[in-house]
Amino acid sequence: DPKIIQKPKYLVAVTGSEKILICEQYLGHNAMYWYRQSAKKPLEFMFSYSYQKLMDNQTASSRFQPQSSKKNHLDLQITALKPDDSATYFCASSQDGANSDYTFGSGTRLLVI
Amino acid sequence: GQQVQQSPASLVLQEGENAELQCNFSTSLNSMQWFYQRPGGSLVSLFYNPSGTKHSGRLTSTTVIKERRSSLHISSSQTTDSGTYLCALATGGLSGKLTFGEGTQVTVIS
Numbered sequence: 001d002p003k004i005i006q007k008p009k010y011l012v013a014v015t016g017s018e019k020i021l022i023c024e025q026y027l028g029h030n031a032m033y034w035y036r037q038s039a040k041k042p043l044e045f046m047f048s049y050s051y052q053k054l055m056d057n058q059t060a061s062s063r064f065q066p067q068s069s070k071k072n073h074l075d076l077q078i079t080a081l082k083p084d085d086s087a088t089y090f091c092a093s094s095q096d097g098a099n100s101d102y103t104f105g106s107g108t109r110l111l112v113i
Numbered sequence: 114g115q116q117v118q119q120s121p122a123s124l125v126l127q128e129g130e131n132a133e134l135q136c137n138f139s140t141s142l143n144s145m146q147w148f149y150q151r152p153g154g155s156l157v158s159l160f161y162n163p164s165g166t167k168h169s170g171r172l173t174s175t176t177v178i179k180e181r182r183s184s185l186h187i188s189s190s191q192t193t194d195s196g197t198y199l200c201a202l203a204t205g206g207l208s209g210k211l212t213f214g215e216g217t218q219v220t221v222i223s
Contacts, residue, residue, distance in 0.1 A: 031209050037154075042117075043199065043213040056208030088154055098144050098203030098211055099163075104156035 003027050004105035006091050011110045013081050020067075021076040021108045023091030029103070031055075031094050032074040034066060037107075038087040049074055050097065081112045116140050117202050119214035126190045126221045134185040134217045136200035142178050143203040146211065147185050150197040159185070159198075190221045 007022040025032060034046040048055040052068045063085075067075045078085060091105040120135045136145070144163040148156045160167050160174040162183065167174045171190075176183040187194055197218050201211035 033209065042215045043201075043211075045205070045210045045212065048205070048208045048210060050207075050209070056205055056210055058210070090156065094209060097207060097209035098146075098205065101158050101161045102146060102148075102201075102211065103158060104148075106155040109154070 001026075002106070004091055004093060004103055006089075006105035006108050008108060009106065011108055013110065013112050015081060015083060015112055017081050018077065018079045019081065019110070021078070021089050021091075021110070023074050023076070023105060025072050025091075025093040025103070025105075027093055027095075027103060028072075029093035029095050030071070031097055032068070032072075033092045033094075033102075034074065034076050035090045035092060035104075036087045037090065043090065046076075047074075048097075078110075083112045086110055086112045116204060116212050117200060117214040119198075119200055119217050121217060122215070123218040124220070126187075126194075126219065128190060128192060128221055128223045130190050130221075132187045132190060132219065134187070134198050134200075134219075136183045136185070136214055138181050138183075138202045140181075140202070140204060142176070142181065143206075145176060145183050145200060145202045147174055147183070148199045148201065150199055150216065152196055156199070187219070190219075192221045192223050195219055195221045 088107045147159040173186040197216040204212040
């Protein structure tokens with residue numbers, strides 16, 4: 001059974017629209033993260049949450065907003081989508097920040113046209 | 114400059130050969146991890162290894178803090194080992210942020 005569920009797996013969106021990427025983890029971890037992987041670029045850190053509190057935000061744009069309704073849930077809302085937002089978005093979790101193993105979800109592949 | 118550098122960028126192995134992948138970092142080590150990214154894109158954690166040597170099956174990870182490097186050794190490679198190997202350094206203190214290298218793309222041919 002997948003331990004981190006990301007939905008949807010694939011997403012095609014029109015420029016200017018808004019989408020929400022879903023992430024739920026069933027590992028009992030305290031920290032959750034979002035990373036982005038664009039074509040031919042390394043995985044890039046976006047946000048980290050610990051006990052539902054924002055710990056770090058490395059995105060330059062306020063169009064990206066994480067939402068945590070429950071400890072095991074961290075969604076990513078993206079507004080005013082641009083073609084440059086096309087990437088695979090990975091959700092991850094760990095028990096104790098970067099001092100413990102990370103587990104990644106399988107990703108949401110977003111294409112903005 | 115780039116905090117995490119991986120080498121080589123790509124590698125082709127004949128099945129059964131061994132390989133050593135390198136990860137060098139320019140900042141002090143807090144902790145580091147190795148991941149395997151499948152051709153389809155999903156990531157699998159291989160090692161959390163802030164220091165010393167760890168083994169898992171045919172894989173061995175060695176981190177030498179004072180030399181700011183970590184290596185991943187693959188022994189007796191198999192075609193199923195093909196994919197991208199990523200190292201990541203904890204660079205964000207309490208944030209839990211990992212900074213990833215660009216990866217080593219490994220192709221094992223039979």
